[in-house]
Amino acid sequence: MSGYYFVTMAALVLTAFFISRARAGRLIKGGVGQLHSLPNYHGLFAASAVFVPMLVIYAVGAPLLERFAETQALSFFGTDAASDALHRNATLRDIQNLVAGQYTGTPADALLEAARTLKSTLWWGNALIYGVGVLAGLLAIGLSVGRVSAAFRARNHFERLVVVVLLLCAAVAVLTTIGIVFSVLYETIRFFFDPSLKGRPTVTEFLFGTEWNPQAAMRADQGDIKTAYGFIPLLTGTLLITLIAIVVAGPLGLFSAIYLSEYATGRFRAWAKPVLEILAGIPTVVLGFFAALTVAPLIRGWGAYFGLDVASESALAAGLVMGMMIIPFISSLSDDVINSVPQSLRDGAYAMGATKSETIKQVVLPAALPGIVSAFMLAISRAIGETMIVVMAAGLAANLTFNPLDAVTTITVQIKTILVGDQEFDSAKTLAAFALGFVLFFVTLVLNIIALTIVRRYREEYD
Amino acid sequence: MHTMVDKHADAVVHAKVAVGLPTPKVSAKDVNVYYGEKRALQDVSVDIPDRGVMAFIGPSGCGKSTFLRCINRMNDTIPICRVTGKITIDDRDIYDPKLDVVQLRARVGMVFQKPNPFPKSIYENVAYGPRIHGLSHSKADLDEIVQSSLEKAGLWNEVKDRLNDSGTGMSGGQQQRLCIARAIAVNPEVILMDEPCSALDPIATARIEELIEQLRKNFCIIIVTHSMQQAARVSQRTAFFHLGSLVEEGVTTEIFTNPKDKRTQDYITGRFG
Known part of the structure; x- marks a missing residue:
C-alpha cells in the first residue's frame, strides 16, 4: 500500500515541478531579469509544496491507522489482552499471522473475526490516507501553479525550506545524543536509587570504592x-x-x-x-x-x-x-x-x-x-x-x-x-x-x- | 645555454648605466633563475647602491619578485628553483656554498606582500629575530631593541600599552609596520619589500611610504611595486623588468621622464601591463 502511495507522490512531485517550471519559463519574454526567481526555483517550490504535505499525511496517518486497527482487532478478546503487554503482543501476532495466511492450526472464531476486522480496517484506512494524500497533492499543485508569476519570490520560499531541512538534520544528531544521555542517566539513577534492586551500592561506594566484583552469589552452595x-x-x-x-x-x-x-x-x-x-x-x-x-x-x-x-x-x-x-x-x-x-x-x-x-x-x-x-x-x-x-x-x-x-x-x-x-x-x-x-x-x-x-x-x- | 644568452643580449640596455656606480651594496651579474625547465629570469645584471631606495617595476610575472627573492635566497625554499650567475653583497658572493644562509638572512631582511605577523604577541614578534640570532644579553637589552624597532617603524606610540596583545589582531597597515619593525630589529643592511602596500588602503600606504622615506637614510631598501606612482614617490633608482629580463635601470626621474627603451616607455605610459 505504501508503495503505491510513494509512487503516486513521486509522480505528483515531478508533475508539479515541470508544470511550474514550464509556466515560469513562459513568463520570460524580454530576458530572465523580469522574473524574480529563475524557472527552476518555481519548479522546486511547487515540488516541495506537494512533497511536504504528502509526506506529513503519510507519516502521521500510517502509525495512527495501525494503532486504531490493532485496538479494534483486540476488542474481540478479553480485557486482559489489551492490558497485559505479553498477552497483547501474542494475540496480535496470531491475528497478523492469520491475515498473512501463515497461521497453523484451526483459528478460533474470535480470532477469525479479529483478523477480518483488522484486514478491512487497514484497507479502508490506507485508502483514506491515499485519497487524502493525493487530494492534498493535487490541491498543492493547483495552488502553487496558480502562484507562478514574475513577482512571486519562489527562490526565497524554497531556500527557507532548505534551511528548515538542514536544521532538522542537525536536530536529529543533537536529539540522538540527548536521548542516549538521558536513557543512560535514567538507568543509572535506577541503579543507585531503585529500592527494589538487591545489593545496589550507594553513590559514594560506587565512586570511591576500591573493590570491583559485580558477581553475586546465585545459589546458597556457592559460598x-x-x-x-x-x-x-x-x-x-x-x-x-x-x-x-x-x-x-x-x-x-x-x-x-x-x-x-x-x-x-x-x-x-x-x-x-x-x-x-x-x-x-x-x-x-x-x-x-x-x-x-x-x-x-x-x-x-x-x-x-x-x-x-x-x-x-x-x-x-x-x-x-x-x-x-x-x-x-x-x-x-x-x-x-x-x-x-x-x-x-x-x-x-x-x-x-x-x-x-x-x-x-x-x-x-x-x-x-x-x-x-x-x-x-x-x-x-x-x-x-x-x-x-x-x-x-x-x-x-x-x-x-x-x-x-x-x-x-x-x-x-x-x-x-x-x-x-x-x-x-x-x-x-x-x-x-x-x-x-x-x-x-x-x-x-x-x-x-x-x-x-x-x-x-x-x-x-x-x- | 650561451646561445640563449646571446639571443637576448641586445635587449639589455641597462648594462652600461649600472656599471657606473662607485661602491654598490648589492651587485648581480648574469643572474638566471629556472623553475624546473622554465626560465623565469634571464641574465639580470644590476648594481644597487647603499642607503637609498631601489624600485623594481614591471607587469605581473615579469620576474621582479623572483629576482628580489634571490637576494636573500628565499628561493632556496622552493625545491624546483635553480639560480645561476653571481649576486654579491659588499663584494661577498651570497651563493658561496661556505656562506650560511641563516646569517645572510639576518643581514637581508624581508617584508612580504601580505602582512604575515607571527601568531604571537606584538612584543614577541619584534623580539623573534634578536632572540634567534642571540643579539640581546638581558631582558632590558631586548626591551630596548623592541622599543627602538617599533619606534623606527612608527608603531611605538600606537602599541606601547598593549605589547602583549596578539600581533594578528591589529589592522592591516599596523600589521605591515609590525613586520617592518620585526625585520629591522635584527639591524639588517638590506631590506627587501615585496609589494608591501598592495594589501593596504591608501592611508596605510601613505604611512608605509613615509616610513620608507625615514628608513632609507640607514638601510639599503629594495622595493617591488606594481604602482608606478609609488615607485616614483619613494625610490631614487628604478629598474624595469619585462618577460624575465631587466630592460632598463637608472635614476628614477630619468626612467620616468626619459626612458631609453620603447618597452619602458610603453609600460610607464600605460600602454600595457
Whole structure:
C-alpha cells in the first residue's frame, strides 16, 4: 500500500515541478531579469509544496491507522489482552499471522473475526490516507501553479525550506545524543536509587570504592561471594592503559606528522600517508589478538629476561597496541593542521634567518597547536572508549594498581562483561553497566572540556 | 645555454648605466633563475647602491619578485628553483656554498606582500629575530631593541600599552609596520619589500611610504611595486623588468621622464601591463 502511495507522490512531485517550471519559463519574454526567481526555483517550490504535505499525511496517518486497527482487532478478546503487554503482543501476532495466511492450526472464531476486522480496517484506512494524500497533492499543485508569476519570490520560499531541512538534520544528531544521555542517566539513577534492586551500592561506594566484583552469589552452595561495586580500580585501569597508549602514540604520531608535512618529499608523502591511514583501518579485534598473542608474550619474555614478573595479560601490552591503533589519528590530523599553517608564516620566519627547525618549533607548531590538541583529544577519547583490544589483552581482574606489568581491567571491558549473555534488567549487576557507561561518558566529556579550555587559552590566531 | 644568452643580449640596455656606480651594496651579474625547465629570469645584471631606495617595476610575472627573492635566497625554499650567475653583497658572493644562509638572512631582511605577523604577541614578534640570532644579553637589552624597532617603524606610540596583545589582531597597515619593525630589529643592511602596500588602503600606504622615506637614510631598501606612482614617490633608482629580463635601470626621474627603451616607455605610459 505504501508503495503505491510513494509512487503516486513521486509522480505528483515531478508533475508539479515541470508544470511550474514550464509556466515560469513562459513568463520570460524580454530576458530572465523580469522574473524574480529563475524557472527552476518555481519548479522546486511547487515540488516541495506537494512533497511536504504528502509526506506529513503519510507519516502521521500510517502509525495512527495501525494503532486504531490493532485496538479494534483486540476488542474481540478479553480485557486482559489489551492490558497485559505479553498477552497483547501474542494475540496480535496470531491475528497478523492469520491475515498473512501463515497461521497453523484451526483459528478460533474470535480470532477469525479479529483478523477480518483488522484486514478491512487497514484497507479502508490506507485508502483514506491515499485519497487524502493525493487530494492534498493535487490541491498543492493547483495552488502553487496558480502562484507562478514574475513577482512571486519562489527562490526565497524554497531556500527557507532548505534551511528548515538542514536544521532538522542537525536536530536529529543533537536529539540522538540527548536521548542516549538521558536513557543512560535514567538507568543509572535506577541503579543507585531503585529500592527494589538487591545489593545496589550507594553513590559514594560506587565512586570511591576500591573493590570491583559485580558477581553475586546465585545459589546458597556457592559460598560467600562478596559483591562490591567500587569503580576506582576500573578508572585507574582505564587511565593507566590510556596513558601508556598516549605516551606511545603522542610522540610517534606528532613526530611522523612533522616529518611528513615539513621534511618528506612529495613522493614519499604520497605513499606514506595512505599507508599510515591503513593502520587506522585495521579492525580492533585484529589488533586485540595481535596484542594478546604476539605483544603480551614478547613483553613477558623480555620481563623474564630482566627478572621481572609480568602478568600474561598486562596493561603494558594492551597500552602499546592501543597506542599503535591511535597513531594514525594523531599523525594524520596533525599533518593536516600543520599543512594548513599558511606558507607566509614560514616565509616570514625564514626571512628572519630562522632555521627550518626553529621555524617549526617556534612558528609552525604554535600556530597549529589547537588542531594538534584536538587530534590528541580525539585519540584519547578513542583510547578510553576502546574495548576489543583491552578485552583480549588486559584481562578482567580489577586490580587497583599503577604497575603497567600487572593485569588491569577497564570500564569498557566491564561493561562488555556485564552485558554479554543473558541479563535480567532488575538486578544491580546489569544496571551497573549503565552507571559505568555514564561515568565513561562523563570522563570523556571532562577531558574534552579541559582540552577546549587549553586550546582557547593558548590559541595563536593567524589570518 | 650561451646561445640563449646571446639571443637576448641586445635587449639589455641597462648594462652600461649600472656599471657606473662607485661602491654598490648589492651587485648581480648574469643572474638566471629556472623553475624546473622554465626560465623565469634571464641574465639580470644590476648594481644597487647603499642607503637609498631601489624600485623594481614591471607587469605581473615579469620576474621582479623572483629576482628580489634571490637576494636573500628565499628561493632556496622552493625545491624546483635553480639560480645561476653571481649576486654579491659588499663584494661577498651570497651563493658561496661556505656562506650560511641563516646569517645572510639576518643581514637581508624581508617584508612580504601580505602582512604575515607571527601568531604571537606584538612584543614577541619584534623580539623573534634578536632572540634567534642571540643579539640581546638581558631582558632590558631586548626591551630596548623592541622599543627602538617599533619606534623606527612608527608603531611605538600606537602599541606601547598593549605589547602583549596578539600581533594578528591589529589592522592591516599596523600589521605591515609590525613586520617592518620585526625585520629591522635584527639591524639588517638590506631590506627587501615585496609589494608591501598592495594589501593596504591608501592611508596605510601613505604611512608605509613615509616610513620608507625615514628608513632609507640607514638601510639599503629594495622595493617591488606594481604602482608606478609609488615607485616614483619613494625610490631614487628604478629598474624595469619585462618577460624575465631587466630592460632598463637608472635614476628614477630619468626612467620616468626619459626612458631609453620603447618597452619602458610603453609600460610607464600605460600602454600595457
